[in-house]
Amino acid sequence: MEDLSFLALLLLLPLALLFLILYFIVRPHPVNIPIKNRHVFITGGSSGIGLALAHQAATEGARVSILARSLDKLEEAKNYIRLSTGIDVSIFAADVRDYDAVSKAVEEAGPIDLLIVNQGVFVAEELEKQGLDEVKFMVEVNLIGSFNMIKAALPEMKKGEDRGPRSIALMSSQAGQVGIYGYTAYSASKFGLRGLGEALQQEVISHDIHVSLVFPPDTDTPGFAEENKRRPPLTGIIAESSGAMNAEDVAKRALDGIKSASFIVRCNFEGLLLSIATAGLSPQRSFVMAFFEVVAGGLVRLVALCFQWRWYTSIQKWQAQNKRT
Ligand SMILES: NC(=O)C1=CN([C@@H]2O[C@H](COP(=O)(O)OP(=O)(O)OC[C@H]3O[C@@H](n4cnc5c(N)ncnc54)[C@H](OP(=O)(O)O)[C@@H]3O)[C@@H](O)[C@H]2O)C=CC1
Numbered sequence: 001m002e003d004l005s006f007l008a009l010l011l012l013l014p015l016a017l018l019f020l021i022l023y024f025i026v027r028p029h030p031v032n033i034p035i036k037n038r039h040v041f042i043t044g045g046s047s048g049i050g051l052a053l054a055h056q057a058a059t060e061g062a063r064v065s066i067l068a069r070s071l072d073k074l075e076e077a078k079n080y081i082r083l084s085t086g087i088d089v090s091i092f093a094a095d096v097r098d099y100d101a102v103s104k105a106v107e108e109a110g111p112i113d114l115l116i117v118n119q120g121v122f123v124a125e126e127l128e129k130q131g132l133d134e135v136k137f138m139v140e141v142n143l144i145g146s147f148n149m150i151k152a153a154l155p156e157m158k159k160g161e162d163r164g165p166r167s168i169a170l171m172s173s174q175a176g177q178v179g180i181y182g183y184t185a186y187s188a189s190k191f192g193l194r195g196l197g198e199a200l201q202q203e204v205i206s207h208d209i210h211v212s213l214v215f216p217p218d219t220d221t222p223g224f225a226e227e228n229k230r231r232p233p234l235t236g237i238i239a240e241s242s243g244a245m246n247a248e249d250v251a252k253r254a255l256d257g258i259k260s261a262s263f264i265v266r267c268n269f270e271g272l273l274l275s276i277a278t279a280g281l282s283p284q285r286s287f288v289m290a291f292f293e294v295v296a297g298g299l300v301r302l303v304a305l306c307f308q309w310r311w312y313t314s315i316q317k318w319q320a321q322n323k324r325t
């Protein structure tokens with residue numbers, strides 16, 4: 001009996017010590033970002049996840065601005081939010097690829113406390129079949145468009161130190177944590193956001209600005225319905241490894257993650273595994289998450305290898321079948 005408790009102590013002591021060390025060393029420091037009475041600016045806020053975010057932020061008492069290309073869709077979104085909450089959001093029609101248009105919108109909207117860069121386009125197709133025009137379209141809207149937004153908003157955001165902590169959140173995708181068949185261009189654009197986010201966080205931390213990256217799985221939105229009409233079957237088969245969600249649940253997860261200034265914001269259980277598997281050198285504010293990354297990292301890599309095994313088996317099977325027919 002005594003031997004057993006001695007053994008348990010021997011095992012627990014290093015874990016407790018690790019816990020303690022992580023508590024002191026995780027960086028940046030934890031911080032909470034309030035949204036009530038603050039200005040939340042959401043790109044792609046007229047549809048899907050962005051619209052759900054706008055609705056949620058308005059409900060929580062934020063002043064909300066949304067930006068997208070189509071004025072009709074923006075007005076529809078504004079009406080929908082007014083009818084369900086009684087709150088008016090400001091709308092800005094601009095293409096994120098057009099820096100001048102984006103700058104003008106940001107200036108008109110006024111100083112931003114939480115910038116949510118959510119616009120995105122996605123056309124799943126094998127690279128061999130996909131035109132370079134579509135490749136460029138995805139990189140320009142998803143990645144360069146995000147640069148345009150941030151460059152336009154950052155100078156004014158930096159000046160807002162008296163307003164409290166501010167946030168820049170980027171909408172990535174689980175296809176921005178792992179490359180998926182049919183997503184060469186899309187995954188590249190979303191992986192790009194991670195490099196942007198990691199580097200930017202170091203540059204803006206001293207201004208009390210906090211970067212978040214959101215990684216949703218397949219989400220039921222108008223954009224997804226459109227994508228699904230032509231998505232290669234293998235893309236669907238692999239993406240099914242992560243449970244699909246609805247836009248409201250993704251928005252709720254995203255907003256909670258942004259408010260707690262998590263660098264990596266996960267949306268479902270598979271997302272938790274993905275965030276541990278791809279922790280890399282990302283900033284981590286939570287010593288609890290850091291603990292799991294350190295302790296469970298090896299095991300999660302094993303799970304990841306099992307997924308890759310399953311995916312390559314499906315690819316092989318599917319390709320063999322389609323040669324025969
Ligand atoms: N749905 C899904 O399965 C998943 C989506 N995501 C990501 O979430 C984000 C939102 O996706 P989702 O809600 O499905 O998309 P939707 O297609 O439903 O909405 C996209 C929004 O972005 C706007 N937008 C598109 N292009 C531009 C542009 N060039 N300039 C300004 N605004 C633009 C659209 O308005 P307009 O067309 O009028 O410009 C619309 O408001 C994207 O970044 C996507 O990659 C991530 C994981 C899964």
Ligand SMILES: CCCCCCCCCCCCCCCC(=O)[C@@H](N)CO
Binds near residue numbers: 178224
């Ligand atoms: C360590 C083990 C991890 C196990 C889980 C792995 C699951 C990966 C699934 C990836 C799904 C990608 C969906 C992309 C959605 C998207 O962005 C498009 N619908 C376009 O919007």
